[in-house]
Amino acid sequence: MLIHFYKGHLFCLACVQGIANGEKTFKCPSDDCNIEISLDNLIVCVVADRSVQDAKFMNPSAPREGSHIKRQEKDSHLLTCLNQIVQCPYQDNCIDTMMRKDLESHIQSSPLVHVASTPEQYKLKLNGLMNEKSKLESTMGESSTKLDDLVVQIKEIQLIIGDETNQRA
Known part of the structure; x- marks a missing residue:
């Protein structure tokens, strides 16, 4: 769905919602356009939406790079757009939504909330922690406290995986 802005600027609704980042008002993403836009006053441009099936659209996440997207x-x-609003993949424990580009930092910001719930997720988490541990070991120095925390988390996950494997047998 295309949204019409001041001076004829058109953007897809999903990208606009990503740029707004949960705020009620935001600036038009077009270069040199400082118009404040309210999410409550968005105008769907049906005529433009129907007439530009093969047109290219500017990607608001990279306007200066000239990134354009065919209809x-x-x-x-939208599956890879960094400005797309996505839900936290740990929906059993977290109902937050954020822009795709903020997803990794969101998950890292609350590790206790974003814990795995299946053996496969535990194994993925374990691999990630082992990689992080290796990186920390190579840069040691002041990271020894974080390293100790990772070792504890790794041991906890290994115990959980072991318990689940034993329960299945």
Whole structure:
């Protein structure tokens, strides 16, 4: 769905919601346009939406790089768009939504909330922790406290994986 802004600027609704980042008002993402826009007053441009099936759209996440997206590529673009609003993948414990580009820092900000719940997730988490441990070991110095915390987390996950494996047998 295309949204019409001041001076004829058009953007897809999903990208606009990502740029707004949960705020009620935001600036038009077009270069040199400092108009404040309210999410409550967005105008869907049906005529433009129907007439530009093969047109290219500016990607608001990279306007200066000249990133343009064909209408037919919109759905695949939204799967990777850094400004797309996504839900936390740990929906059993977390109901937060954020821009895709903020997802990794969100998960790292509350590790106790973002814990795995299946053996596969535990193994993925374990691999990530082991990689992080290796990186920390190579840069040691003042990171020894964080390293000790990671070792404890790794041991806890290994115990959980061992318990689940034993329960299945």
